Amino acid sequence: MWIFASIVVLICMVPCFLRCIRGDAMNRLVALEAASTMAAILLMLLAEGFGRIPFFDIALTLAFLAFGGGLVFARLLERWL
Amino acid sequence: MTIQMVAIWLLLGIGLLAFLFTAVGLLASNDVYVQIQFLSPGAVVGAVAICAAVLVKEGFSQGGMKAIAIAVLLLLANPVLSHATARAARIRRKGQWPPTAAEAIPMADDAQPSRSAGEHP
Numbered sequence: 001m002w003i004f005a006s007i008v009v010l011i012c013m014v015p016c017f018l019r020c021i022r023g024d025a026m027n028r029l030v031a032l033e034a035a036s037t038m039a040a041i042l043l044m045l046l047a048e049g050f051g052r053i054p055f056f057d058i059a060l061t062l063a064f065l066a067f068g069g070g071l072v073f074a075r076l077l078e079r080w081l
Numbered sequence: 082m083t084i085q086m087v088a089i090w091l092l093l094g095i096g097l098l099a100f101l102f103t104a105v106g107l108l109a110s111n112d113v114y115v116q117i118q119f120l121s122p123g124a125v126v127g128a129v130a131i132c133a134a135v136l137v138k139e140g141f142s143q144g145g146m147k148a149i150a151i152a153v154l155l156l157l158a159n160p161v162l163s164h165a166t167a168r169a170a171r172i173r174r175k176g177q178w179p180p181t182a183a184e185a186i187p188m189a190d191d192a193q194p195s196r197s198a199g200e201h202p
Binding site: 001005008009011012013014015016018019023025026027030031033034035038040041044045048051053054056057059060063064066067070071074075077078079 | 132
């Protein structure tokens with residue numbers, strides 16, 4: 001069940017990758033934010049699916065770092081790129 | 082199938098549908114502001130529903146608490162990121178964040194025609 005859900009989330013990340021390949025810088029940033037959210041949930045689902053509950057920390061860390069990274073990217077794209 | 086399993090499947094289905102909605106929206110729209118709108122279903126409904134499914138499975142144990150933390154973090158981060166992205170997109174397009182002169186909304190006092198002092202009762 002959890003592995004099936006993680007496969008579906010992985011499929012949902014494909015449009016984000018496509019948008020990161022095609023599109024201008026802002027489209028790519030939005031796709032990156034969507035993909036980072038999905039990646040955090042994907043890691044949590046995989047940890048649950050494989051019964052490795054301590055690995056939830058990886059998803060938590062990714063969610064926290066993706067927030068900071070998104071802010072920094074947005075600030076950079078305002079004027080400097 | 083127990084009630085717990087039904088609840089988990091239901092929450093997982095809601096979350097996955099929200100993520101699918103976000104993914105399709107990202108592909109369907111080219112405007113960055115529309116894409117930012119499509120971020121919210123995945124980050125809010127999707128993340129919270131899937132974390133709730135994990136919480137139903139794990140209960141209020143270590144895993145459940147971490148799922149709550151992930152849900153709260155994603156729930157709080159999404160509006161901030163959306164605002165920062167929209168702000169960056171506007172500054173890239175317009176060159177500034179405040180309204181330009183062409184976008185300025187006239188104030189109520191400015192919109193009314195000026196009256197001479199004799200017209201007042």
